[in-house]
Amino acid sequence: MVYSHSQVQLYKQCELRYAYKYIDRIPVPAEASLHLALGTSVHGALEFLYKEVQRLKVPSKESILEEYHSIRNEQITKIQEENKRSQLDQQQVADFAHMGVEYINWYYSTYHPFDQSIVMSTEEKVFPKLDDDIKFRWQIDRIDTQDDTFTIVDYKTSKRYPKDTDETFKDQINLYGRAIKQNYGSKFKKLIAKIVYLHLRNEIAREVTDEEMEKTRIKYSSIIQEIIKKTQRRSNGDKEAFKPVQWYRCDSCPFKMICPLFAHNYIHDEAVNLDDMKPTTIKAVIDEMAQMAYEIKRLKEQKDSYAKILGNYAAEKGYKRLYGNENKVIIGKSENYSPLPEKKNELESKLASENMLDDVVDIDRFKLTKKFKEHELDYDQYQDLVKKSVSITAQRPSKLKEKEIDEYMDIIGEE
Ligand code: SF4
Known part of the structure; x- marks a missing residue:
């Protein structure tokens, strides 16, 4: 299979956009x-x-x-x-x-x-192999040679240097290096990468080592294995194999109107008839639920603050219960103990030596759920041992941004 660097970059930025473009092959205007x-x-x-x-x-x-x-x-x-x-x-x-x-x-x-060195090729197409099945396709701006050294030259028109934490360019060069080594490995001893930043009027050169190339190969190979697995799941009908990831380029994404994160804002409101409610619309239910959530949050904060005030009052006076005109409250004390992260092993051996480890160690439900959700564990092999329950709910209401309101207004054709 042949992949390109831009394919992998898109997958890393938003898996679903990758799937729309490269798996579903939904046509988009040329970028x-x-x-x-x-x-x-x-x-x-x-x-x-x-x-x-x-x-x-x-x-x-x-x-x-x-x-x-x-x-x-x-x-x-x-x-x-x-x-x-x-x-x-x-x-x-x-x-x-x-x-x-x-x-x-x-x-x-x-x-x-x-005449700084001898130009061996320009815009050479290369296909670095990541493993037996996975190849990359690429075009290298220029390859120079001088004595026992090959130099990869890459021109950039970007207006700023990539941050030291951004591995994208480093990875790109390491994969170029791998291709050159596969094609011309016996012709050079040293491999240099030179990036010419045309806007910044500077060039930055570094040696490309076998160790770095191998590190990038392993990293990309594992990303591509992940893509292959998810592609398989998508073709078997799992529409959620590729996740949408909101980021600053969503606004210019050609798939925004079909992306599950945004698509609902591009359709007309729909009527809904709920059992114990008068006929209403989906948008009205959303707004009402959000109002309830804001009110619950406000009331909870207020309740917690009253609980604290009354707790302090009761502790000072030595009361275990407090009485209102129509209600009473019990003064409770809650204690929590959690292991010190750096002493976790020590705590485990101490509890084991006192035969108490099994009493306190439980399977972490959240971690177990995460393993199934991320497909690190196969549910089919565990279905006799775990109970699966799925509930789909609306969560975390938040106010619409002006832009989102405008987008909907455009759809329904209102000023
Ligand atoms: S709109 Fe954003 S989240 Fe949705 S597919 Fe496009 S980039 Fe991904």
Whole structure:
């Protein structure tokens, strides 16, 4: 099976969006944008540059810019065709065009005459193998060689460096490295990765080690195994195998109107006839339930605060019961003991030595439920030993955001 890095990234960001796009193959408008066009045009111009260098020529800056503008024009035409209904902001188009020109100007003056090393290939397609069945497909911007060293060169147009905690780029380079090692392992001793940040006018290089490549291979292989298992479950009818994960890109997600997190806000209200209630609508029930939940929360907080005041009063006076005009309360004391996390093992052996371990250790219901829910335990093999009960309830009411109200108004056509 062949996977791409963007597939895995999408899965890590939102499993359900991955499933809609790559398993259900629901068609979406091509994800063309000015950012993407900028990246494609600059990459294309630098590819042109190094193809010339491979022919032992040094192209002029004008010819590279010409190539850049020609690719960019094609990209803009494509975006315009895909967004027929909305006009592109011409100032934005000009700003992006200018950025690309600046990147090429900086690149040209920094690296001219482009003889830092020998260019072996540009935009080479590679298929790193993660294990016997799983392959990745990729295109490496450039591969250079010098003596016993190979260098992977990757151009980025991003406006900021990735955070040190963000492993995405590191993983990407480690997988490139794996592909190069699989293809040319006997031709080099050292492998360097060089990221050229065109906007930040800098390059960052590091050695790619076998240890790092192996670590990334194991990580990606296990993510892909997980995807394969969930794909199997989805094709067997388990619609919840891939979870929706709300994140900042939900707003631009092409599947928002069918995603179970948001779809209900895009349909008209529906009548519902509940047993002991007058006919009403789903939206009215939601709002009423939310009101009840807010009131219960407020009353609970108030009740807890009264309980504390009365408890303190009773403790001070030495009472075990307090009497109102129509009600009375019992003053209770609750004690809780929990193991110190760092002394858990010591506590277990001490209780075991006093034959009391079985009295206090119980199966943790929440942890057991989690194991079944996450399919680490197979329920079919345990159904004689555990009781399964499922209840589907509405929970955690919260106020709608203005944007959510507007989205619904758009659907029902109200101002
Ligand atoms: S709307 Fe958000 S949660 Fe739903 S599929 Fe798209 S990205 Fe995932």
